[in-house]
Amino acid sequence: MQAQEKPSILKENLRISSQTEIAPKIFKMVLTGQMVEEMKEGQFLHLRVPDPSKLLRRPISICDIDKEKQEASIIYRVQGMGTEILSHLKSGDFIDTMGPQGNGFDLSMVNQDDKVLLIGGGIGVPPLYATAKALAKKGAQVTAVLGFANKSAVILEEEMKQVAQVTVTTDDGSYGIKGYVSTVVDELTDDFTAIYSCGAPGMLKYVDKKFADHPHAYMSLEERMACGMGACYACVVHLKDSLEAANRRVCQDGPVFETDSVVL
Numbered sequence: 001m002q003a004q005e006k007p008s009i010l011k012e013n014l015r016i017s018s019q020t021e022i023a024p025k026i027f028k029m030v031l032t033g034q035m036v037e038e039m040k041e042g043q044f045l046h047l048r049v050p051d052p053s054k055l056l057r058r059p060i061s062i063c064d065i066d067k068e069k070q071e072a073s074i075i076y077r078v079q080g081m082g083t084e085i086l087s088h089l090k091s092g093d094f095i096d097t098m099g100p101q102g103n104g105f106d107l108s109m110v111n112q113d114d115k116v117l118l119i120g121g122g123i124g125v126p127p128l129y130a131t132a133k134a135l136a137k138k139g140a141q142v143t144a145v146l147g148f149a150n151k152s153a154v155i156l157e158e159e160m161k162q163v164a165q166v167t168v169t170t171d172d173g174s175y176g177i178k179g180y181v182s183t184v185v186d187e188l189t190d191d192f193t194a195i196y197s198c199g200a201p202g203m204l205k206y207v208d209k210k211f212a213d214h215p216h217a218y219m220s221l222e223e224r225m226a227c228g229m230g231a232c233y234a235c236v237v238h239l240k241d242s243l244e245a246a247n248r249r250v251c252q253d254g255p256v257f258e259t260d261s262v263v264l
């Protein structure tokens with residue numbers, strides 16, 4: 001008889017062990033709880049905002065996973081009221097969390113010494129950190145190209161450097177190489193076993209086109225979400241080259257999709 005699968009979506013009050021503003025309006029929250037044992041790179045948490053007027057949970061990617069310590073971190077930017085309220089929570093507070101949700105990054109085809117490319121933009125960099133760590137642990141050679149609007153928005157550079165060869169770009173040239181990530185990625189000549197990306201829509205469109213024919217190139221997408229568990233179809237994206245109007249749900253079928261598979 002097959003072992004019974006564990007439920008993939010859990011709900012737990014995770015304990016906030018710390019919360020720090022790591023860049024203007026960008027916060028890192030460290031969370032502890034049993035749910036960490038189930039977490040996989042590229043999945044997200046669906047956080048309830050502790051305010052009765054905010055009924056919809058907020059989806060935030062998992063940035064770092066430490067199963068031994070039952071500790072995970074998220075990094076988020078204050079965007080509107082929900083994330084503003086989250087940013088005022090203190091260590092010792094608890095946060096009602098559903099997750100880990102979605103299909104994360106598939107790392108299974110990467111073996112020791114393989115070359116892997118990570119392409120991240122802005123607040124899309126956090127899920128690539130856990131991914132870089134897991135890939136480095138496999139013995140892969142990880143190259144990361146990370147793009148930000150300007151110097152003050154740069155996050156996770158030092159952490160990434162522990163596990164990857166990192167190049168930073170800024171749109172205004174205030175730090176690193178001036179330009180978009182494409183400025184650097186277009187110059188790379190290595191054969192990468194896999195490519196993982198997360199960032200703003202414009203960046204993902206570039207990745208989608210550039211690596212359309214790559215067998216293992218993945219993008220993590222964002223859509224407005226409601227239920228966050230596949231029931232309401234608020235978060236659909238359309239499949240490319242499909243005769244019928246075929247959809248996929250970002251919360252359940254994604255957030256990670258292969259390049260050249262969905263309409264961006």
Ligand SMILES: Cc1cc2nc3c(=O)[nH]c(=O)nc-3n(C[C@H](O)[C@H](O)[C@H](O)COP(=O)(O)OP(=O)(O)OC[C@H]3O[C@@H](n4cnc5c(N)ncnc54)[C@H](O)[C@@H]3O)c2cc1C
Binds near residue numbers: 057074081126224255
């Ligand atoms: C799979 C996934 C992973 C994400 N990971 C991160 C992350 O790691 N760090 C980070 O800073 N942000 C992340 N986001 C975006 C984050 O969810 C929104 O910034 C946040 O929900 C905004 O909430 P708010 O109340 O502050 O803003 P408001 O604009 O007031 O939000 C109003 C409503 O819109 C929804 N909403 C607003 N913006 C977005 C958005 N971009 N995507 C989805 N729903 C949105 C909110 O959930 C809420 O229901 C992610 C989004 C998705 C879908």
Ligand code: FES
Binds near residue numbers: 229233
């Ligand atoms: S948010 Fe309800 S199906 Fe994705």
